[in-house]
Amino acid sequence: MQNKQWILNSFPVGEIQDNDLILRDSELNAINDGEVLIKNIYLSLDPANRGWMSGRASYVDAMKIGDIMRGGTIGIIKESKNEKYKEGQIVQYQGGWQEYCINEGKGLRLVPQNSGLDLPSFLSVMGMPGITAYFGLLDVLKPMEGETLVVSGAAGAVGSIVSQIAKIKGCNVIGIAGTEEKCNWLLRDLKVDGAINYKTENLKDRLKDLCPNGVDMYFDNVGGEITEAVINRFNIGGRMSICGQISGYNSETVQPGPRNWINILVKRLKVQGFIVFDYQSRAKEAFIDMSKWIAEGKLHHKNHIVDGLENAVSSLKMLFSGENKGKMIVRIAND
């Protein structure tokens, strides 16, 4: 049987170029005892993927040239020689950018049947972005009712969930995004208190207008100048959780810390980075709350689904240009 796979051909320098990843046909082996054959249905594309395409280890091992590109997937078990899994089960796992994956029964999470949610939800609100948002807000920032939260990348897969959970918790939420459409979605559907289009508006002035009592918390997905502007509006004792730094991921040099770093001292700020993998063991806590909020109509999400594994690279690039409209997902096969 044939398998299509995206292979890392060179480490990108700056923006991803067409030959950094190449689509290859390969022969699929028969599975051995203990293994399962999974047909991938959906592939999650996330800003962090760009960071993984590096020869340097970070919170994940370094990738090597020739590796199958990494990515979170949802797939269906087609054949099992592992007693824990059987044909027809749907699993969420790190299946990579490929049509089929042979797995030793490791890191597979069964997707619940009859949840009322569609499969892509388990790569967005009920998947990694949802867990990221839930713990990055509730465990790292620990919001209190009445506090003002600024979210960068607020219309993204993580930011949109953060914004809504913060509203549920009684915060004043200001979202920053890069298009009018995203800002309108934040205001109308997600009911945030204010939205700023950083590409067309004066961020400094708008933050002043929308946060007259200063900023208590900042959930950062982007870094760079947006972060500097928010730091300048922080109240004494403000808290900042660093979830992503997308503004620097395509940079050839590592993006430096904010130029107004001294404010961490002057304003006694708490700055904390976190990685969703550290919360995997507590994921259930998030799913219980999130399912409830979804059922109550308090938590909305939007998936941007592109058909065809061959479109994975161009879809990933959309996250960096900001063209995506919701959580970026590739449909590899029909579910």
Next chain:
Amino acid sequence: MQNKQWILNSFPVGEIQDNDLILRDSELNAINDGEVLIKNIYLSLDPANRGWMSGRASYVDAMKIGDIMRGGTIGIIKESKNEKYKEGQIVQYQGGWQEYCINEGKGLRLVPQNSGLDLPSFLSVMGMPGITAYFGLLDVLKPMEGETLVVSGAAGAVGSIVSQIAKIKGCNVIGIAGTEEKCNWLLRDLKVDGAINYKTENLKDRLKDLCPNGVDMYFDNVGGEITEAVINRFNIGGRMSICGQISGYNSETVQPGPRNWINILVKRLKVQGFIVFDYQSRAKEAFIDMSKWIAEGKLHHKNHIVDGLENAVSSLKMLFSGENKGKMIVRIAND
């Protein structure tokens, strides 16, 4: 009666120049009801003083040209028209760079009699640097036995106390300082586990040698490249308290954040700034423990005392060249 006062004549640009502060004779007024006349005996000089000499408000109000230079002092009450204070009492307060100060009875802390400690101790280990060290370590970093702590500016007024308290708490302590003499003092008298002379040694290599299991905590007094080197050695979940950023205080542009900022995310670091003023109400906790440790011979300190108010500027500059040997204090009058 005449009073000598140092007056802010211009905001320093870069290093303090001779005419930024001028020594002036002025006539001392008679005191009014509610006021006390205090003769200053000792003046504390601290790196933060440089930051105060600015037209911009920070955690203290902005200074104005013509203001008496600010500084912590110990003085003796010479005359009192305030029922709470009487002649002969010794007080620690913000008395400024002057021989005499008229005070409305605000912000005065009585220096205990018969404590067995000399007066300068109440500007160092039992004063602001001591409280800074105590809470910046115990409240912000919360050290646990066996953890590795790196301290920059380790031979300074704050850093030397931090290093010793961390040893009392069972940590592995590595101090960074700028002269052999300071490093020897750290090793021989303060009994730290390792000392690095950042001016003559390769910081990166030495940190690797001395922290084979990585760095769990970093108490930062300096910022800049030293901080970047320590961040690179941080373990996952490391904690960093920002107490001072002396490497940037003389800079005309604000010192930017570390170039390896992305590690805050990758290594899930917690970074927190703090200001000693926030702990004033809890100072007693520190003094109780510190007195005990001093009495037990576990806590040493060294004061560098220069005679004469006229030498205040040159003494302050020594903090930035690193020439000081211990907590910098000017003796304004004999005690």
